[in-house]
Amino acid sequence: MKVIPFKIPKPSRELIRYQVDCQPYFYDKLHQHPEVQLSCILEGEGKLIVGDYIGRFGPGDIFLLAQNVPHVFRSDDVYYQPEEGKQSHSIIVFFDLRAFGKEFWASEELQEVKGFFEHLNGCYRVLVEGRNEFIAQVQQLQYKNKLEKVVGSLHLVDVLMHKATLQRLNLADQMQNLSEREGKRMEQVLQFLVAESHRQLSLEEVASVANMSREAFCRFFKDRTRKTLVTFLNELRVSNACQALLHSDQTIASIAFTCGFSNLSHFNRVFIKTIGSTPREFRRQTTINKV
Template sequence: MKDYFGQTILVKNSIFTLATSEVYHALNNFHNHQELELIYICSGQGIFSVGQSSKRISSDSILLIGPNTPHMFKFETNRYYDYTMKHGRTPLPLKLLTLHIDLNILGKDFLNLPENNMLKTLISASKIGLQLQGNTKKRAIGMLQRLENSANYEHLPFLLLLLNEIAASEDIPEHYERNASRPFKNIDETRLSRIYLYTMDNFYKDIKLSEIASIVYMVPNAFCHYFKSRTGRSYFDFLIEVRIEHACKLLREENESVSTISANSGFNNLSNFNRYFKQQTGKSPTAYRQQYRS
């Protein structure tokens, strides 16, 4: 059965939904929901933003997003081999496998059972957005496929086994920074969607503070205070992170010089680019490229 947004429901009449789709919630905007979300990006690439971080994701990535956690995906639908001249455009197909589960269905005391201590910790940690790696990712993908083909009476045991497998993995940080920003309202989702989308579409330009503030009809000082109160970081830090993420992509995929990549990522000064790149990745651009290609 397909819904209006090209989503194919694989599991229905259960305590969770499992679906494939070629879009993500139809819109590229900030949103949150009370369900825990496990999303496998079978193919596609883009930027995932949650809490105080934005990071590039690509095919064969799997993410766990906590309940009531504002997040946003901006998936790319085209790739440009020549970023400046927009030559060599090729389509990037998007295919997602998404599981949603509202554990409140199992009762308000369920997560407080002593047997669920690991699961409770996982739910809390997932509010920063967790990317699964290695064997944990492989097992999670295999168990999602098992869920799709299992009988109804097997759904709940398999689902709890899947979540506990993730909870027991090394992908769950022992210490993590909780997002201290305020809960999002509808107006926050609208404003931040505009800010993030404008930034991701224009990061390679010189974005002035008055320019980005006007996107949400604010003066610069009010904008700076608003952005930090909702995201826990300054707009400048966010912009630098988006630029460095793009530079990493170019270093992995293109053969241009570091100075050209610096300019195409929005940096007017090569020394500043090198400094911010090392702050964010722990490596110089040249060392990053060499390590990736080796």
């Protein structure tokens, strides 16, 4: 299966594509596409991986991705278990800037919008006052006719430009516009790391997944994530630990070992460095915020 590039199923001249993803788990292959993507998560939890960024996503999160940014919304393992009856649900708006045409972007009225799209670089978390209202406006696009859909989408862009805060998530740009071969190799490595991060992994074992030598793999991985394999694995394991701290009553020691850390003290050090608090403080504060 060719992972990169990914083609959005739509007519070639369609300016705006509204899509509903509602299934047990989200599409879990690293992929990129030339359309700008606005995603609203309604149900489901998991990890968002974009370049050097590994973070959690959950209900109510809104993300904006620039053109040709390789990314994957990887649902948590529990969503792959049919007996759990879990559901993942998101709504997505794709903006095809190519379909608008040069004449459209040449108009004086759209220069600010053009500049906004041109300066997008990577993936952003969208922070907006009245988040639920914003998501409701996105949902309403599915009921609009073609012209109303374009006008409504441009209204959302206006909110993004003037009323929202766009929090840049990934810092490295090396993941942008990966070749198909590089993308497929990176996809294989990420899938392997996500599936096997719960156990001890050697550099040789991971390099073999990419069919590369140790030295070549280290350069390949660091060039595209700006992180060593150890750092990336630790952040992946901390992300899994956060999920366990939020949704289970396991002891912190048990979570540390289950997520792939060899000892509790190392887990605590890595967790504090990554999250900024101890696992115990993270669990307690999150519990307080839920009340």
